[in-house]
Amino acid sequence: MIALDNVYKTYSTGVSALNGISMRIKKGEFVFVVGSSGSGKTTLFKLLLKELEPTSGTIYINNKNIGRLRRRKIPKMRRGIGVVFQDFRLLKDRTVYENIAFAQRVVGKSSKQIRSSVPALLSLVGLSDKEKAYPNELSGGEQQRVALARALANNPPVLLADEPTGNLDPKNAWEIMKLLEEINLRGTTVVVVTHNKDIVEQMQKRVITLSNGVIISDEQKGGYYED
Numbered sequence: 001m002i003a004l005d006n007v008y009k010t011y012s013t014g015v016s017a018l019n020g021i022s023m024r025i026k027k028g029e030f031v032f033v034v035g036s037s038g039s040g041k042t043t044l045f046k047l048l049l050k051e052l053e054p055t056s057g058t059i060y061i062n063n064k065n066i067g068r069l070r071r072r073k074i075p076k077m078r079r080g081i082g083v084v085f086q087d088f089r090l091l092k093d094r095t096v097y098e099n100i101a102f103a104q105r106v107v108g109k110s111s112k113q114i115r116s117s118v119p120a121l122l123s124l125v126g127l128s129d130k131e132k133a134y135p136n137e138l139s140g141g142e143q144q145r146v147a148l149a150r151a152l153a154n155n156p157p158v159l160l161a162d163e164p165t166g167n168l169d170p171k172n173a174w175e176i177m178k179l180l181e182e183i184n185l186r187g188t189t190v191v192v193v194t195h196n197k198d199i200v201e202q203m204q205k206r207v208i209t210l211s212n213g214v215i216i217s218d219e220q221k222g223g224y225y226e227d
């Protein structure tokens with residue numbers, strides 16, 4: 001599903017952010033990626049989305065070598081990955097309904113398909129009563145739930161979340177994590193980059209720890225280690 005073989009990334013400044021990363025994440029797994037500031041987590045995230053190219057090494061997403069994709073195939077590859085960020089990134093001048101519908105419209109879904117799927121997505125994230133609200137009328141936790149619904153709008157096999165609880169209080173953070181767990185149980189592969197030690201410790205999932213651009217541990221039911 002996701003595979004990295006000996007991936008290196010050196011920025012043009014000469015900084016080596018990733019120094020030989022290899023990993024396999026199977027379909028249906030739930031994985032935390034942790035590591036101190038500067039360990040390479042965001043670089044890894046950007047490589048998986050093909051926002052950056054590795055200096056060397058190979059990356060496979062949904063069994064395709066993304067280094068070999070033709071430019072016109074990149075949007076389709078990205079559609080296979082739902083993405084959630086720390087800062088939600090909702091369209092501020094659009095309602096909750098429109099935010100989710102928009103993600104589907106840009107990939108050419110019909111109005112009929114959208115009218116049936118948006119309520120189902122809102123129900124999944126527990127926001128059926130908020131479809132007419134604007135993002136600034138919602139709490140942080142609610143905004144993140146809308147972002148999750150939007151990320152899932154095109155049924156991606158993989159969901160990547162970069163610090164999804166970074167702007168949330170502990171209660172909302174847990175609600176988002178439980179939702180990610182539920183989404184995973186429905187079959188989506190979930191990869192979460194986080195600094196949230198309590199959540200990582202309690203969720204008892206696979207944990208990949210990065211330090212200075214290398215993997216220093218990869219454990220099933222892992223904990224959160226400081227390096």
Ligand SMILES: Nc1ncnc2c1ncn2[C@@H]1O[C@H](COP(=O)(O)OP(=O)(O)OP(=O)(O)O)[C@@H](O)[C@H]1O
Pocket residue numbers: 011012013015016017035036037038039040041042043044
């Ligand atoms: N665009 C860039 N140009 C040059 N160096 C960069 C760039 N982006 C990141 N780096 C460097 O690469 C290394 C890894 O950064 P990265 O952002 O991947 O770490 P991170 O683990 O996500 O950190 P944080 O937890 O603080 O977000 C750091 O030394 C950083 O300074």
